[in-house]
Amino acid sequence: MEACFFSSKSFIKTIQFESSIKPKTLPFPNTNSNLFYSTKVASPSSITCCLSNDEKQPTLDSDWRSFRAKLVATEKVSSPSSWADPDTVVDQPPQPVTIGDKWAHTICEPEKGCLLIATKKLDGVHIFERTVILLLKTGSIGPLGIILNQSPLKYIKEMRSTTIRDVSEVFSHVPLFFGGPLEDGFFLVSPTKDDDDDGGMEKSGVFEEVMKGLYYGTKESVGYAAEMVKRNVVKARDFRFFDGYCLWDKEQLDEEIKAGFWIVVACSPSVIGIASVGNVGLWEEILGLMGPRNVG
Structure with missing residues (x-):
């Protein structure tokens, strides 16, 4: 089967689809117009530092x-509060710290699977106001990601196509989201544990894992994804498709983070699962998980 995908070019040339959302250049100094924006923010804690190169991922387990x-x-619990008496003797040992199913905290370097949270400095910027961007990769090409919290543009079944009829039928009820201003298509897939208990997604070698249980694919792998749905390896409802993406070069990203346009955040998989895609309240939810802070 020929692998085809629902990208901006295919929408316009093949499916006669025209997105109502147009890219808008941000007023950043020294911005490369051929690239697009990403995020990265410093954290005061050395614990939250991480590796930004995809080829240098930690060797710990998943x-x-x-x-x-x-x-x-x-570290937050053990840090003395500003009003605590430093001479006070604490008789009780510190209690073990546990984290819930949903958590989020800042990190000092962008990494695969992290989030770029727009600050209030981007309020009024058409595309990026209050956005949450998931970074799919951070390698030599530059950080690449997709916007998670935009409402769906339409459903695959609403597209008109003769060349991708087979694939569009498989994903007919899957929503299509705006992923960014640059032309190309990506999809996320998060199979349920029962469907992927043999690790079929990872073993396929076709999809890249963004974080535990969440994978992404490109136009080269959408045909294979459709075949996996037909073989009941994964369900069509476990997919989300995106029209467009965001891209930065490393220096541009550094400048935008230093200028305070973005906060770089690590989060649990449950925060950005498939069900969270298109959640317009995701920006507020993540900030709430991080605790009180100034995002302006």
Whole structure:
């Protein structure tokens, strides 16, 4: 089967689809117009530092993010408050720190699977106001991500196509979201544990894992994804498709973070699962998980 995908080009040339959302250049200094924006924010805690290169991922198990989150939570608990008496003797040992199913905290470097949270400095900027961007990769090409909290543009079944009829029928009831101003298509898939108990997604070698249980694919892999749905390896409802993406170069991202346009955040998989895509309240939810802070 020929692998085809629902990208901006295919929408316009093949499916006669025209998005109502147009890219808008941000008023950043020294911005490269051929790239687009990403995020990265410093954290005062050395614990939250991380590796930004996809080729240098930590060698811990797949739950290393949770381990780091526990360290961050422990540090917050162990740090003395501003009103505490430094001469007070504490007789009781500190209690073990636990984290819930949903958590989020800042990190000092962008990494695959992290979030870029727009600050209030981007209020009024058409595309990026109050956005939550998931970084799919951070390698030599530059940070690449998709916007998670935009309302769906339409459903796949509403598209008109003769060349991708087979694929569009498989994903007919899957919503299509605006992922960013640059032309191309991506999809996220998060199979349920029962459907993927043999690790079929990871073993396929076709999809890249963003974080535990969440994978992404490109136009080269959408045909294979449709075949997996037909073989009941994964359900069509476990997919989310995106029209467009965001891209930065490293220096541009650094400048925007230093200027305070973005906060770089690590979070648990449950925060940005498939069900969270299109949640317009995701920005507020993540800030709430991080606790009181100034996002302006």
